[in-house]
Amino acid sequence: MNVKILKYDPSTDSAPYYKTYNVPWKKNITVLEVLVYIHENHEAIAFDYSCRGRVCGRCAMMLDGEPMMACYTPVKKDGDIVIEPLKGFPVIRDFIVDKSKILERIAKIEARVRSKPLVESDITAVMDPALAKKIGDLEWCCRCLSCVAACPVINEMKDPEKFIGPAGLVALGLRYYDPFDEADRIIEAVQNGLYACIMCGNCNNVCPAAEINHLEVYSELRKEAEKKGLKT
Amino acid sequence: MAKEEKNEDNGVSRREFLNKAKLLAGSVAGGMAMANLAAAGTISDKNKAKEIQIPGSTVKVPEPVYEVFNTDVLILGGGFAAVSAAMEAFGQGANLMMVDKGPFGFSGGFGMNWDNYVTSITDGDIAYKFNFWYSEGLCNQKALKAVFNHMPNHRIMVDIANRGTSAFGRTKNGQLFKVPMPGQEMVEHGFSRHESDEIKRQGINVVERTMITNLFMQDGRCIGAMGIYLPTGAFRVFRAKAVILATGPCTWHYGWISVSPVSLGSPDNTGDLDAIALKNGARITGCEFFANDLISIYPEGLAASYNGGIGADDINYAYICDKNGDFWMKDIPKPEMNRGLFAREVAKKILEGKGSPNGGVYIDCRTNAVLDGLRDTYKRNVKPYKELFGIDVQKDLLEVAVEWYESNAHPIIDENLATDIPGVFCPVGGGLRGAKSGGIALNMSASSLAAIKAVKYAEDNKINKIGWQPVNNEFARVYEILNRKVKNPVRPHAVRHAIQKAAYKALGPIRDAASLESSIKEIVRIKKEDLPRMNVSNKTKIFNTEWKEAIENYNMIDMVEAMCRAALMRTETRGQHYRSDFKKRDNENWLCNITVKLLNGKMKLDKEPIVCLDYTPDQVKKFIDNKFAL
């Protein structure tokens, strides 16, 4: 197959450029295998990965214009494909992008707010298994930020101050469900652009974690916001 | 052939990319600003010549420019061990800094946001005895005891809950789901993202994407470390009064499939600091021991990935079968099962000729009972395997192979978790595990103790003078690797795959003298013939993954050599070290550790007597020959 990739080395190139390589197709070949093939058989390229199982988020990039996890996405047939770095992030080199702007904010959001530390009896107390599952499902967000790359709103606005984007809202949802968190996550969600979201569901379609139902999280946050009269 | 289309537009506007380039400059500068807060300033050594001449080479390297950071306690690594050490040191009020090769929170085993099984202590005394028994007698009793005395009732699940995990696994009626173990209990659904968030929340200083390439030594003492900031290639020097090595296991060493070795580990796990400690005079030990799961190996791109695969282990093994459909392990009672026995059972099947074509066995997930009982991490792959990859585990047996998820090869430590190098502590150090596999819990308890010891050492041991020669030498070494021009070049990945192949041939679930000797021969050959002509094809300093690979190869090869040599020397079977030519445990000759030391560039192996406290060697023999009893 012909694989066209977008390359960029800021120390030598004035702008990113495309280059095409021939790669032998095999059944169930993953996009990551394609990149390793190019790196080893054509020329050195910069890309990053770790878990090969959609939990570290490091291999998120674009295949034919759509965000996906290179490690977990098979190339279905022996045709031509285009691979580019994850859209919307500054490129360090080739497929290595800098996601720190949004990641730092998500990390701060997802840190629990609480006045006193938990003690053992808080944890061993019975928890509704349905609630445990609801929280547990959101834990699978690996912060690959494919959802951010696919989000039409954040791509238009380009200002995480106004809209944190899908991964940030999921983090807010997790803490909203967390019975041990004491912050008002609804106000925080509204501040972070809960109503900027147009509920298009692109985030859900590209998310590698099937457990996460983005629209359900946003709807529940909105319902609560409306109860509090916070709808903007 | 590659076809170039430089500066072609292709739907992405030039302006958009220029914007991105600007942003990049901004973000890198941001990183520097953070760095400078802690830095003593960027220095250029003006007394030195403009270029450093590499002895015996024509390579010229640029005038050295160093970014210098200064701290009291320097923690190398950004995984479970490192974050625990950092939180403890921070809690003690220490001035500290963490350095991580990867993007922090996403690197190492730690950076995989999977459903961790975490063990808390219910009875420190029993847990100590159990860990010691499980080490098959090889643990340093004083060191292990020191860790358990430090945290006799370490409720790791409470710590983890306070760092952000809210929903550990529950039973159907909402009770906390616990797996009992002697003196300990295990819960599921710890997620490591919360740990890295907590580090950020506390404001602990992390210098990420910086690969440590050497320790900073002076008069036999370690006064810091140095390495490369991968996004720019800048050379960084970290000055410190005490250093904690927590850079994870050697797992990227074991074989090569298409994007990974036969390991669920991370590409960050190249055992750099173990090899670096060895090169700086420390003895390392535990080299012949590793830990394993059985994980699917097809599709190749997901092979041996815990998170992208489906597998089995010493806790869930009833659905493992041989090629004739015999579930031979299912009758082994759970209390008798452990990783060593588990690995040896698989090895025996393969030796009997009842294994699978690729040197493994099978798992049978065709019944709902098995599917329901799978770990969540595996279960979530069942549907995508069918829908994305056309593999239906409800219809077909799945081939699984023995992979490596942990290695025990680390610098030998004493009861202060101090290595042979003054100023260097290692929380996962050799001596704490013996023949038992490592895991999150012991790493975390030991890291906390290591941090206390390191903080104290930093307080008590001032640095009086500092000489830059070791820094200049290391700068020259790593830049020589980048700029080297050779006649018959070989690319770093090719050298790496040769190393990995040698490891896979000799260090698998079944070992014997012949394959170990042949792999040692191959490693010696690679060192002599291939390493010197290893050539980084693209000379860019910006995130040069090939340069990184090349530097790591020097570490990986030493560790594979040490592992093979120790495995060859240990002519018995113990833990996951199964010698088909010495199938029995031999306490008369081998109730001891093997240490590896570098002397004049050659590896010297020695038998090291076990360190005793509660049990004499004779008592140890009796204790481990019996089933574990309280």
Ligand SMILES: Cc1cc2nc3c(=O)[nH]c(=O)nc-3n(C[C@H](O)[C@H](O)[C@H](O)COP(=O)(O)OP(=O)(O)OC[C@H]3O[C@@H](n4cnc5c(N)ncnc54)[C@H](O)[C@@H]3O)c2cc1C
């Ligand atoms: C997928 C998976 C599942 C597992 N399941 C369990 C489980 O359920 N329960 C359990 O107890 N254990 C489990 N383990 C094992 C456990 O995760 C490991 O024992 C643990 O991760 C080891 O922690 P560590 O800090 O030593 O290494 P890691 O977490 O791997 O961290 C190593 C760190 O060192 C950094 N580093 C490496 N080289 C350098 C360098 N040269 N310079 C700077 N930094 C460097 C890396 O970037 C990384 O941050 C699992 C492991 C994996 C990978």
Ligand code: FES
């Ligand atoms: S490599 Fe971790 S998500 Fe793909």
